[in-house]
Amino acid sequence: MQLENTAALVTGGASGLGAATAKALAERGAKVFALDLKDGIDQAPEVAGVTYVAADVTDPEQVRTAVATAAGAGVPLRTVVNCAGIGPSMRILGKKGVHDLGLYAKVVQINLIGTFNVLALASEAIAETEADENGQRGVIVNTASIAAYDGQIGQAAYSSSKGGVVGLTLPAARDLAQYGIRVCTIAPGIVETPMLATVSEEFRTSLAAGVPFPRRLALPEEYAKLALAIVDHDYLNGETIRMDGALRMAPR
Ligand SMILES: NC(=O)c1ccc[n+]([C@@H]2O[C@H](COP(=O)([O-])OP(=O)(O)OC[C@H]3O[C@@H](n4cnc5c(N)ncnc54)[C@H](O)[C@@H]3O)[C@@H](O)[C@H]2O)c1
Numbered sequence: 001m002q003l004e005n006t007a008a009l010v011t012g013g014a015s016g017l018g019a020a021t022a023k024a025l026a027e028r029g030a031k032v033f034a035l036d037l038k039d040g041i042d043q044a045p046e047v048a049g050v051t052y053v054a055a056d057v058t059d060p061e062q063v064r065t066a067v068a069t070a071a072g073a074g075v076p077l078r079t080v081v082n083c084a085g086i087g088p089s090m091r092i093l094g095k096k097g098v099h100d101l102g103l104y105a106k107v108v109q110i111n112l113i114g115t116f117n118v119l120a121l122a123s124e125a126i127a128e129t130e131a132d133e134n135g136q137r138g139v140i141v142n143t144a145s146i147a148a149y150d151g152q153i154g155q156a157a158y159s160s161s162k163g164g165v166v167g168l169t170l171p172a173a174r175d176l177a178q179y180g181i182r183v184c185t186i187a188p189g190i191v192e193t194p195m196l197a198t199v200s201e202e203f204r205t206s207l208a209a210g211v212p213f214p215r216r217l218a219l220p221e222e223y224a225k226l227a228l229a230i231v232d233h234d235y236l237n238g239e240t241i242r243m244d245g246a247l248r249m250a251p252r
Helices: 016-027 036-041 061-069 101-127 156-179 202-208 220-232
Strands: 007-011 031-036 050-054 078-081 138-142 181-188 240-243
Touching: 007 016, 007 061, 007 101, 016 031, 016 050, 016 078, 016 220, 031 061, 031 220, 036 050, 050 061, 061 078, 061 101, 078 101, 101 138, 101 156, 101 181, 138 156, 138 220, 156 181, 181 220, 220 240
Parallel strands: 007 031, 007 078, 031 050, 078 138, 138 181, 181 240
Antiparallel strands: none
16 A cells, blocks of 8 residues: 555554654655654654654544544545553462452553554544545554463453454454455564563563574564555455564463
């Protein structure tokens, strides 16, 4: 799919994977709208071709307004990349007692329901655009995690939310096929982003040592490259792609 003279919406666009993707899309000529929480945007750098839009992915009205901004940019909204997410960890039963239900609900609310909210509302706007010469109107890329498959100790909430994103991918592609909208999901392994900032250097090294090849953590730019490859490749649809250097995570 062509990116020049189109608009793109990237959630979580102020940091990490979303920021790298927003920059890469802008470099390819898209008019990029990076949706993020106000606090995230306040700390984000200025990037040529990227306009920040403050919204919470879990809030239907805020997302509707952000989508309208992207869709009203004078060029058709064609690309959506869902990167907003959080990754706290807590054991189901641990020293601090039973897993906090509010935390479980919050992770699912942001990572899964937020992704669905943006996907649904953005698809409505994309469906209203003129199709290209191949009958295509747009592509939506979601972000799961390899924790959807190999969730570690303490990742019950996170893995549940990401498993939901994997499960959403095929029915979303099927639902939206009639509008010429493709849906794919990327399941990254461990990527060097601010989400990993709290992890000690020692733990980071041990994480990298567990990756068969390349024996290092992934880079946000590698995620962006895959997101753009999905956008470019018209026959990729309804699939979740692992990007993990063959890493299969152990229980801890
Ligand atoms: N970094 C990794 O190793 C890794 C691995 C697998 C999957 N992921 C997934 O990739 C995505 C991006 O992660 P990252 O590492 O770039 O994290 P990050 O913390 O650098 O960026 C996430 C962004 O999402 C935003 N955000 C959080 N809640 C939001 C909300 N309710 N509404 C709008 N924006 C919100 C944050 O403000 C932040 O800017 C997440 O879904 C994460 O689960 C990351």
